[in-house]
Amino acid sequence: MTKENIIRQAYEAAVERYAAVGVDAREAMDKLQKISLSMHCWQADDVSGFENQGGSLTGGIQVTGNYPGRARTIDEVRADVLKAASLIAGKHRLNLHEIYGDFQGRKVDRDEVEPAHFESWMQWAKENGMKLDFNSTSFSHPKSGDLTLANPDDAIRNFWIEHTKRCRWISEEMGKYQDDPCIMNLWIHDGSKEVPASRLKYRQILEQSLDEIFATEYKNMKDCIEAKLFGIGLESYTVGSYDFYLGYGAKKNKIVTLDTGHFHLTESIADKVSALLLFTPEIMLHVSRPIRWDSDHVVILSDDLLDLAREIIRCKALDRVHIGLDYFDATINRIGAYVIGCRATQKAFMQALLEPSATLQQYEAEGKYFQRLALQEEMKSLPWTAVWDMFCLQNDVPVGEDYIAEIEKYEAEVTSKR
Ligand SMILES: C[C@H](O)[C@H](O)[C@@H](O)C(=O)CO
Ligand SMILES: [Mn+2]
Numbered sequence: 001m002t003k004e005n006i007i008r009q010a011y012e013a014a015v016e017r018y019a020a021v022g023v024d025a026r027e028a029m030d031k032l033q034k035i036s037l038s039m040h041c042w043q044a045d046d047v048s049g050f051e052n053q054g055g056s057l058t059g060g061i062q063v064t065g066n067y068p069g070r071a072r073t074i075d076e077v078r079a080d081v082l083k084a085a086s087l088i089a090g091k092h093r094l095n096l097h098e099i100y101g102d103f104q105g106r107k108v109d110r111d112e113v114e115p116a117h118f119e120s121w122m123q124w125a126k127e128n129g130m131k132l133d134f135n136s137t138s139f140s141h142p143k144s145g146d147l148t149l150a151n152p153d154d155a156i157r158n159f160w161i162e163h164t165k166r167c168r169w170i171s172e173e174m175g176k177y178q179d180d181p182c183i184m185n186l187w188i189h190d191g192s193k194e195v196p197a198s199r200l201k202y203r204q205i206l207e208q209s210l211d212e213i214f215a216t217e218y219k220n221m222k223d224c225i226e227a228k229l230f231g232i233g234l235e236s237y238t239v240g241s242y243d244f245y246l247g248y249g250a251k252k253n254k255i256v257t258l259d260t261g262h263f264h265l266t267e268s269i270a271d272k273v274s275a276l277l278l279f280t281p282e283i284m285l286h287v288s289r290p291i292r293w294d295s296d297h298v299v300i301l302s303d304d305l306l307d308l309a310r311e312i313i314r315c316k317a318l319d320r321v322h323i324g325l326d327y328f329d330a331t332i333n334r335i336g337a338y339v340i341g342c343r344a345t346q347k348a349f350m351q352a353l354l355e356p357s358a359t360l361q362q363y364e365a366e367g368k369y370f371q372r373l374a375l376q377e378e379m380k381s382l383p384w385t386a387v388w389d390m391f392c393l394q395n396d397v398p399v400g401e402d403y404i405a406e407i408e409k410y411e412a413e414v415t416s417k418r
Pocket of ligand 1: 047228
């Protein structure tokens with residue numbers, strides 16, 4: 001029997017098996033097909049970008065490793081992203097940071113950037129059937145320091161306000177161009193190594209800065225605000241903490257970004273979904289994998305990720321949750337890192353979509369807690385992998401481990417020559 005026939009046969013059997021517990025596996029596949037991940041451009045080049053060539057990465061984040069083949073130019077980032085996307089089923093978005101502008105070798109400071117610097121990205125994305133998302137960039141700049149939008153020095157604060165306003169303008173133009181809202185994320189590293197004399201002071205300044213930044217209403221972009229627990233060198237205090245942005249988002253109707261690496265390690269991000277959905281318009285996810293700290297390891301199919309995907313599906317919130325990825329690993333093949341992380345995220349949603357949630361909720365309503373636990377447990381060993389393999393086959397992307405050879409080939413022919 002050919003591999004394709006084995007996959008088809010296993011899939012037909014899986015459809016029957018899921019039907020027996022009241023789940024339509026075909027419908028689950030259709031729903032997964034519509035999930036667009038927002039791929040982070042910064043895995044391709046270790047968060048370097050094209051503005052500050054040679055400058056170091058600041059802002060309390062760190063990339064470890066020096067695996068050969070890092071993308072060094074805009075063309076190399078684009079080629080690597082397309083290669084990765086060709087190994088991932090479905091249509092996906094690309095999430096750009098401001099430092100990835102097409103600056104044509106000219107020095108364009110952060111308070112001078114404009115939509116024209118992203119025109120070639122917009123055209124490229126359209127040609128390749130991708131939509132763009134965007135991020136302001138407050139790190140890796142001489143004015144980054146420890147405080148940007150929360151800086152008591154007006155000259156520094158106004159510089160970053162201007163930058164962030166311009167990023168919203170760029171996002172608006174991207175959204176218009178692609179006829180689909182561009183999701184713009186705002187993350188700043190502002191914080192302090194030691195406990196500040198006034199925690200309140202910097203949070204008040206940040207609130208004022210955000211109010212100024214968000215004063216302009218746009219129609220083609222959506223704002224997200226991303227909290228963090230701490231950055232390296234800024235361990236005692238983060239101005240934009242989760243409580244701060246949750247409060248701001250709920251009060252001002254802004255999307256809160258949940259980066260799964262930005263919380264205490266035992267906190268459940270899945271548990272936050274239903275709470276946020278009640279008080280904020282939508283959710284942006286930065287799917288990441290913290291190991292002991294916000295280490296940005298490549299996303300794998302972990303229990304945490306599965307829980308998160310299940311929560312989104314149980315809340316029927318796919319239309320209110322944007323699924324972005326955020327990690328950077330320079331110790332392994334970077335295209336491989338994209339493919340592993342994106343496919344792991346899709347696998348989590350595949351399993352979540354195959355959950356017999358109506359039956360589970362019925363059991364719960366009737367107080368049948370043994371039955372609820374038993375069915376949850378049995379779901380773990382139902383043949384979701386057969387449905388996943390079929391999903392890959394139908395999308396004409398490698399099934400199972402077959403993508404390893406494809407990435408090895410690209411490495412031999414392209415990235416190893418850099
Ligand atoms: C590149 C940054 O890491 C990213 O934009 C930000 O979302 C973050 O998570 C910082 O820790
Ligand atoms: Mn993030």
